[in-house]
Amino acid sequence: MTGRMDGKTVLVTGAGGFIPSHLTERLVAEGATVRAMVRYTSRSDIGYLRFAPPEIQQQIEFVFGDLRDSNFVSDAVKGIDVVFHLGALISIPYSYGHPREVIETNVMGTLTVLMAAKEHCPNRVLHTSTSEVYGTAIRVPMDESHPLQGQSPYSASKIGADKMVESFVDSYGMPAVTIRPFNTFGPRQPARAVIPAIISQALMADEVLLGNLSPTRDFTYVDDTVDGFLCAATADGVVGETINLGTGREISIGELVDTIMGLTGRQVKVKNEAIRMRPRASEVDRLLSDNSKAKKTLGWEPQTSLEEGLKQTIAWVKSNPDMFSPGKYAI
Numbered sequence: 001m002t003g004r005m006d007g008k009t010v011l012v013t014g015a016g017g018f019i020p021s022h023l024t025e026r027l028v029a030e031g032a033t034v035r036a037m038v039r040y041t042s043r044s045d046i047g048y049l050r051f052a053p054p055e056i057q058q059q060i061e062f063v064f065g066d067l068r069d070s071n072f073v074s075d076a077v078k079g080i081d082v083v084f085h086l087g088a089l090i091s092i093p094y095s096y097g098h099p100r101e102v103i104e105t106n107v108m109g110t111l112t113v114l115m116a117a118k119e120h121c122p123n124r125v126l127h128t129s130t131s132e133v134y135g136t137a138i139r140v141p142m143d144e145s146h147p148l149q150g151q152s153p154y155s156a157s158k159i160g161a162d163k164m165v166e167s168f169v170d171s172y173g174m175p176a177v178t179i180r181p182f183n184t185f186g187p188r189q190p191a192r193a194v195i196p197a198i199i200s201q202a203l204m205a206d207e208v209l210l211g212n213l214s215p216t217r218d219f220t221y222v223d224d225t226v227d228g229f230l231c232a233a234t235a236d237g238v239v240g241e242t243i244n245l246g247t248g249r250e251i252s253i254g255e256l257v258d259t260i261m262g263l264t265g266r267q268v269k270v271k272n273e274a275i276r277m278r279p280r281a282s283e284v285d286r287l288l289s290d291n292s293k294a295k296k297t298l299g300w301e302p303q304t305s306l307e308e309g310l311k312q313t314i315a316w317v318k319s320n321p322d323m324f325s326p327g328k329y330a331i
Helices: 020-029 046-051 071-078 093-095 099-118 152-171 194-204 222-234 253-263 292-298 306-319
Strands: 011-012 033-039 060-065 082-085 126-129 176-181 206-212 242-245 267-274
Touching: 011 020, 011 071, 020 033, 020 046, 020 082, 020 222, 033 046, 033 071, 060 071, 071 099, 082 099, 082 222, 093 099, 093 152, 099 126, 099 152, 126 152, 126 222, 152 176, 176 222, 194 206, 194 253, 194 306, 206 253, 222 242, 222 292, 242 292, 253 306
Parallel strands: 011 033, 011 082, 033 060, 082 126, 126 176, 176 242, 206 267
Antiparallel strands: none
């Protein structure tokens, strides 16, 4: 794939986050000129891009601000060939307590990006959705026509953002593509996500504290998700489309715990903790992707098995123990 983005000028929103930090690093390696939009803090924190090699960091143009600031976003989009819009507030538990902030960031922030793209006319806008917009499976595998269900404020905000993109495609001819990843995991992912939460506790604690063990998920390794974004940035005939990125394999959280314990070589007690439980009607019981559209339109399919991806993630957690506080509930 090397060279696919060679010579292109790109913007990545939310670049300090888990998936976008991997994408940003890959874009530099692919030869793109990369502008990374990062939420401003007084620490000038670049997020998980701090784990990128120094020679990669030196090639990135960092711009600090807020996704909801229209002047800032317009300046960031100016002169860009491809916009990768991954900036969002992504925590479902956080959305229960802070629905307004989540809606403002995810819906209004997306609108701000779209308005800037309408003004400056990049060649393509890649918008990031989530499998959470489907809610718990009505049918499986779940293709892109599966009904959307806002079972949490977060998922509702992403449905709203997805529909804003759809409206800009239809109303203004926006050259946008919506990418819908299923449960991406891998190195750099924080403990608010289930896989690093299990791994860090299995390695460093005497028990693993979790919520519901019965839901199933379709876990996709981060390198494969990044490949999907790169394919969608250049593929023909995909403007206006929504495309799933998933493996087509599901595993329950309980089975995932057993797999991870086997790979870590540690068997520790698993305990349900009430604070980690979603409200019953908000729980998404089953997610399983149909990735046939990605295979057909992007020539994409996952290359990394769950087991191999878990081994890579376990190695990273072992190398970065200070990132984790086992037993502490991170939202």
